[in-house]
Amino acid sequence: MSRFDYHQPESLADAVDLAARFGGQASFLAGGTDLIVQIERGRVAPRHVIGLGRVPGLAGIEVNGRIALGARVTHRAIEQTPALAGPLRCLVEGAEVIGGHQVRNVATIGGNLVNASPAADLVPCLLALDGVVTLVGPGGEREIPIERFLLGPNRTARRPDELVTRVDLPALPPRAATAFLKAGRRRAMEISVVCVAARLALDATLERCLEARVVLGAVAPTAVRAHAAERLLEGQPVGGEAFRRAAEAAQEACRPIDDVRASAGFRQHLVGVLVRRALDRCVERARRAA
């Protein structure tokens, strides 16, 4: 006997209606690489699973100045979309280090966000790009910045009857570049010990930072922006002293834990190293593109 009933709505309205009817007893299914594991381990036991495969309009990537990523966009699709290979490169770098090809071929951006693992690799990238999540529920549609969407490990601002439909990324200013770096114990198939996403926009001389984002993953209950580090970068000449101070501020902003993968102290050390490297990489990329 099946542990759940399976529903295959063919429209967004039907998907939301089903979720409203079953409330907390229902789970949406996108790629399933988190949900099925959690069901098999007994961590969640939905009575109803609402498959999203037939709901139109959730799997597209729109590029039109700003970027709109449908909730069912896979990691593979992010890796293979040429429009994401330029200033938005951190997204590709975050997508291509998750699991093996078998996972990336099905795992989705919406799933990665809703699962809200503190170590999710795409989430810091979306934060660095000022991503805004759109949720659709019985009361209609609402938008919420990712920073306020993430509440804690496996906890988000999504209500049980709401579906994440897309993530919007505003257009980047000129001379902007991004980078994502991840430290794990091996190169592939690894949960991040620490990951960092950074974004810089440079002035016309390519010597001064106009705008900065520094985001840390796997060192706090959610991915976190290091706002103090960003303020130390904006308006300053790039490199050396500013990057060293920003890295220190990022280390102060994180609250890592000791676990089987690394000690808190080592994680804090890695934050400093990766932030400096990610910022250097942003400068290189912005200058090369200019």
Place this chain on the structure above:
Amino acid sequence: MAKIPITLTINGEPHEALVEPDRTLLDVLRTDLGLTGTKTNCLDAECGVCTVLVDGLAVNACLYLAVVAQGRAITTIEGLASPGEGLAPAGALHPLQEAFVEHGAVQCGYCIPGMILSAKAYLDDHPRPTEAQVREALAGNLCRCTGYQKIVDAVLAAASRMAGGAVAS
């Protein structure tokens, strides 16, 4: 809770099944259809022994619900060799299978169906891979006999044969 009828095209043949919605493609392939070439192990997307191709893309069948596979084309290890004639179960081996045999790229063999299917999906998109690319392509497939070198050699040899020329270094 209701069973759901599904139609799957497996190795080119249509199959119908009536499945409980919580059952995985892996379970249905092995238990209902007797296709035991696809292996069961971690059930956690870590090891890759359950790798099959769905519409040409490698997936972990252990985390893929059978009902989600409705209407899709599935390739398992049983479908790689060309069909046999008469009473012969299979005709010529796929170049990847041949290369694994020639290179002795098998110890216990449990990981090999998944390795070969991951390699096939990758080579279909990237006919002339480097060694580093082959290793990355197989990152989601673990071999606990530690036979990776011969496996990588076999995939590179098969790529060369399938592309009909030299492999990029």
